[in-house]
Amino acid sequence: MKTTQQTALITGASNGIGYELAKIFAKNGYNLVLVARNTDRLNEIATDLRNQYNLEHVVVIGKDLTQPNAAQEVYNEVQGFGVDVNVLVNDAGMGEYGVFATETDLDKELAIIQLNVVSLVHLTKLFLKDMVLSNEGKILNLASIVSIMPNPYMAVYGATKAFVLSFTEALRNECKETNVTITALLPGATNTDFFHKAGAEGTRAHKQAQSADPAKVAQDGFDALMKGKDKVVSGLMNKSQAAASNVLPDTFLSQLMRKLMERPSEDEHAENHVPSTASTLVSLAVIAGAIFWGYKKYSKRALPI
Ligand SMILES: NC(=O)c1ccc[n+]([C@@H]2O[C@H](COP(=O)([O-])OP(=O)(O)OC[C@H]3O[C@@H](n4cnc5c(N)ncnc54)[C@H](OP(=O)(O)O)[C@@H]3O)[C@@H](O)[C@H]2O)c1
Numbered sequence: 001m002k003t004t005q006q007t008a009l010i011t012g013a014s015n016g017i018g019y020e021l022a023k024i025f026a027k028n029g030y031n032l033v034l035v036a037r038n039t040d041r042l043n044e045i046a047t048d049l050r051n052q053y054n055l056e057h058v059v060v061i062g063k064d065l066t067q068p069n070a071a072q073e074v075y076n077e078v079q080g081f082g083v084d085v086n087v088l089v090n091d092a093g094m095g096e097y098g099v100f101a102t103e104t105d106l107d108k109e110l111a112i113i114q115l116n117v118v119s120l121v122h123l124t125k126l127f128l129k130d131m132v133l134s135n136e137g138k139i140l141n142l143a144s145i146v147s148i149m150p151n152p153y154m155a156v157y158g159a160t161k162a163f164v165l166s167f168t169e170a171l172r173n174e175c176k177e178t179n180v181t182i183t184a185l186l187p188g189a190t191n192t193d194f195f196h197k198a199g200a201e202g203t204r205a206h207k208q209a210q211s212a213d214p215a216k217v218a219q220d221g222f223d224a225l226m227k228g229k230d231k232v233v234s235g236l237m238n239k240s241q242a243a244a245s246n247v248l249p250d251t252f253l254s255q256l257m258r259k260l261m262e263r264p265s266e267d268e269h270a271e272n273h274v275p276s277t278a279s280t281l282v283s284l285a286v287i288a289g290a291i292f293w294g295y296k297k298y299s300k301r302a303l304p305i
């Protein structure tokens with residue numbers, strides 16, 4: 001049994017990638033502070049992990065991070081427990097599917113910005129300050145493959161994830177003289193409740209998500225965090241798409257993402273169908289990405305971009 005005297009605070013620990021991260025931290029001997037809205041579920045997880053890994057402290061904080069004071073309240077509760085947070089994982093997040101101009105709900109989108117951006121910034125401000133003062137700590141921020149590509153039909157969500165990546169990279173640079181590291185995890189579509197909650201069921205991206213295991217995504221994030229890496233794109237196909245985003249024009253990438261976010265036609269469901277525009281675009285992006293990736297890896301010459 002591994003034990004560390006370290007504590008990881010994980011938002012969004014009740015489900016999906018955040019829950020998988022909680023299991024990995026527990027397995028590695030971390031005490032835990034688990035944050036989400038569903039307190040019953042968090043308490044179940046806390047009991048399981050405490051017993052399975054013989055952890056000294058597993059604390060649950062039920063909080064709705066779309067509320068303006070929520071981040072400060074989480075910080076105050078942690079102070080009240082007398083816990084030092086060594087690792088902060090900003091995982092909690094949600095999306096909203098539809099055409100921005102005519103379909104999506106503005107209140108939900110403003111709540112998404114509050115959760116994915118404002119609370120993440122607020123929590124980072126409070127905990128990073130302490131980490132820099134003690135010259136020790138790690139932060140993992142949940143970005144996304146859409147941090148580096150426009151995301152039609154989830155325009156607000158995509159923009160929040162672009163913010164998370166930019167914010168992470170800037171803070172990382174500011175902290176480079178310290179022992180504090182900040183890492184961004186960029187998953188592609190992953191098999192969690194995310195698509196259902198966003199109203200994006202049945203889209204091509206949702207179908208793609210079925211083959212991406214959240215446990216694998218979480219492990220990639222944990223490994224990158226422990227190595228102090230700047231960012232990690234989870235999954236080979238996503239790595240190729242990410243590499244392609246360096247060389248392909250934004251209009252192409254927007255169209256690619258739009259196709260992935262659409263629901264396939266009846267014909268496309270039929271067997272032996274002719275390759276769709278979406279699969280052609282994805283194939284082109286993957287090939288371009290693979291070529292660029294190989295070039296970057298093996299060429300000794302400076303890149304032209
Ligand atoms: N799944 C994907 O395809 C994918 C791809 C790239 C990035 N991501 C990112 O990965 C992160 C985790 O998503 P997931 O796929 O694991 O989704 P998920 O299964 O829906 O889990 C989301 C987590 O966030 C918590 N959460 C949601 N709203 C909250 C709120 N208002 N206050 C506090 N906690 C809240 C949920 O807990 P409660 O409901 O109990 O509050 C849950 O624990 C998100 O930031 C997401 O943007 C996901």
